[in-house]
Amino acid sequence: MPDLKRQTISDFGEQWTAFRDNPGYYGSADLLADLFGPLLTLDDVRGARVADIGSGTGRIVNMLLDAGADRVVAVEPSAAFEVLKANTTVNADRIEYLQVPGDQLPPGLGLDYVVSMGVLHHIPVPEPVVRAAFAALRPGGRCVVWLYGFEGNETYLSIAVPLRKLTVRMPHRMLVALSHLLEFALTGYIWLCRILPLPMRSYMRSVLAKFPRSVRRLTIYDQLNPSYAKYYTRAEAEALLSDAGFADVQLYHRHGYSWTVSGTRPAESRGQSATGDINEH
Known part of the structure; x- marks a missing residue:
């Protein structure tokens, strides 16, 4: 530990x-x-x-x-x-x-x-x-x-937990590149949350939608980088x-x-x- x-x-x-x-x-x-x-x-x-x-x-x-x-x-x-x-x-x-x-x-x-x-x-x-x-x-x-x-993140965690098994081992530059790619998907998801009751809709519309795209990339990196997250x-x-x-x-x-x-x-x-x-x- x-x-x-x-x-x-x-x-x-x-x-x-x-x-x-x-x-x-x-x-x-x-x-x-x-x-x-x-x-x-x-x-x-x-x-x-x-x-x-x-x-x-x-x-x-x-x-x-x-x-x-x-x-x-x-x-x-x-x-x-x-x-x-x-x-x-x-x-x-x-x-x-x-x-x-x-x-x-x-x-x-x-x-x-x-x-x-x-x-x-x-x-x-x-x-x-x-x-x-x-x-x-x-x-x-x-x-x-x-x-x-944990509550409210069940769908997200079903994707993020398996992905983190790989990303915590990635070199910094590779993880930055992946974060750039995933940010396009995130921006699309935020747009869909305007019209559909998708998971984490409130957070997407009230918080992430207000961030510049550079901060959205950081948000993705921050989720995938640390060796430990609970x-x-x-x-x-x-x-x-x-x-x-x-x-x-x-x-x-x-x-x-x-x-x-x-x-x-x-x-x-x-x-x-x-x-x-x-x-x-």
């Missing part, structure tokens, strides 16, 4: 060194609001102290600062660390950079929020990362994570936070295909979590 963790970190170091840009809607605070759904608003972030676990190219860091966060702790273990710093120079005075894995986020930081968008599902053993997030929060602080979901069931997504001691655990089935999960560090003790769903309408 440690070798798989190191390989996945290496995969993302190569990926985010090659794909550095975060154009348009892909890098906007509006997309951050879509990721949070009803569990957290951009106004909640204003003036807050936040850690972002798995900062990559700095996309989420810049989103948080654009939304008005006071300070952001940017955590990125891979070779993309220099890209992260280069992409956030305008706001560097409001950022603390840590080139460490998420489980090494220091305790006792008294943070208002810890977020991790699209990262924990690439960590073979994510529990130490969630415990580190708990320890870094102030009492009453909240952790918000976004995860690939698609969480609702129960697994809930347990990820509740087992670490978070209370008031809530889940949002984003566009019917992924999970945004929020939990609060109790004010007095770890306590027992209450849970609830917030479904998209």
